[in-house]
Amino acid sequence: MLRTDRVVDELNGALHALFAEDARLFLLGEDILDPYGGAFKVTAGLSTKHPDRVISTPISESGIVGVANGLALTGNRAIVEIMFGDFAALCFDQILNVSAKSVSMYGRRLSVPVVVRCPVGGNRGYGPTHSQSLQKHFIGIPDLVLHELSPLHDTLRVLRRVLADGRPCMFFENKPLYGERSLTPGPIDDLFGYDFIDEDGNWARVSSDGSEGTVLLITTGGLVPRALEAARTLLLEDETDVTVAVCSQLYPFLPDPILGDVARAEHVLVVEEGTPGGTWGAEVAQRLGEACWDRLEHPVGTVSSRDAIVPAARHLERQVVVQTQDIVDAVRGRVATCTR
Template identity: 40%
Template sequence: MIFAKELNETLRACLTADPRVLVLGEDIADPYGGAFKVTRGLSTAFPDRVRTTPISEGAIAGISAGLALAGYRPIAEIMFGDFLTLVFDQVVNHIAKYQAMYAGQAACPVIMRAPSGGHRGYGPTHSQSLEKHFLGVPHLRVVAASLLHDPRAVFDEFLSQDSPVLYVEHKLLYPQHLTVPENGRWGDLLATRDASPGMLPTVCLSAVPREECAVTVLAYGYQAMLAAKVVERLAVEEEIFVELLVPAQLAPMDWAPVERSVGVTGRLVTVEEGSGGWSWGTEAAATISHRLFRELRSPVDVVASEPTVIPSAKAKESRVLVGEGRIEAALRAAAA
């Protein structure tokens, strides 16, 4: 099943299982069913609990916060992740603070879905990956959708806790098929799951056992899919063996799986679609360099998009955003 349909079925399952779950956002009701059709059919099945809102992301966040404080479990869709800038105050100064500020006597378990990312020609204000601006917010979980992580299991985990969550969904994942690893394999690659207690799992992929890998590459979301193609190609064509780690949870980050891999390979490359600098990749570089300084054989390499606006023209957009070519060049350099 394609990922957008899996998300739709996940939301349907959440609404069916828990009467406290509400879904709200712009244009999510039928017949439109949301900008990316993830909510299609839900308002027909649950007319009182799936509601279209005015075009105001601040209102969506504020209403969600109030509903969560009143005991509901709101799942809010921000139509484009670019518009997360309009909910920043509500998230940072309110939603993420309540539980700690009131010593656990209040909870604000808002789940915000944010379709994000480029490579679709949508231009400067509808193509960004802005999750890095939320990674350092205390008490906020930032989780990235992945074709390797079952969204039903992920949302079940969200609903079992009282933490607010930002769930980042790269738009290019929607038409692709969910391919959760089975029986220790993901296609032609070996697959394992690694996680610390209380953390969402990191999926580890490689053509050969970890002990034979020369580099670790850390990537999430759509960039993880690009990295997987490069990992397979390098293994088959060049016998350059790389272990790919795909976390679901970006913040708080589970560093233990990364440490276990880099402790063996001695080399780390991070990949993200967000702009370079002050980012998830630079935090990974700082953390792993500090914790595994003696084990590293080379500096951590951070691969990110150019720090500029994202053009609409395909050729220009491809020069700004990270693609397979830049990932492959970084992995070749690290393995040399």
């Protein structure tokens, strides 16, 4: 069922709860103070309640993450807001060579509780430098954890777990998702419902009447609305039963809870918004292929955006950024090819 809160409201509420619970928690970023409350209003109200721990910074992403690293290494916790995820490229050195390496390079494991929030994704007409999904560039860094905001997952639970883990985390937030409604386990609409398939609440599984679909789409939180619309179209127009599996933790990838679904499906596709080449989707496909090789009917496929920059013109942007119809076409292509 729908929660009353939008995804952005739930995220804001989660930050308020975390600040109320932990006096060691700091928030840093550009233009995050009230009354502005950040470019997407995620931090609204925080600076009024916690003026000493919500710090508006100069425009220096590397400097912001550097200060957050210092806070974490001196016993505090820090959440950083990167105004647009594209700008995470400017703090890549601090994330790669300080945040992640500090966990283990001093001869004993240290806690480095830094969360770098990154609004990502297209479909907003923001153009080439404000619309990218850069998740793939952070995959494979030891002790760096990647999560993605989702309308299916409990944001407060996820952030609590991330901060308690002690490893730095990139937390990706697909911008169009902010205005969507959050969901709770159970019925979503007249066709679909969802539940969690692991105790940690990392894997959400959406299906029609709890059935095991012939097609399994594995995707991330930001793609949930498009994946669900594709599943609805395929069920109503093609009578193709689709299950959608959504993980919160992108990396390190945790495949065990989903292996049974992978083995049972006739077709498995991994859907992501990033560009092709060295991607999260390719990592997932490889891991699943290796784990389920003797039980897969067909190789695991991938669906992504085009190999191009994201245009500012909306009609051109839709041709580059993966859309619902792209997912539908990919499933239809797989099914048709394998039934000839």
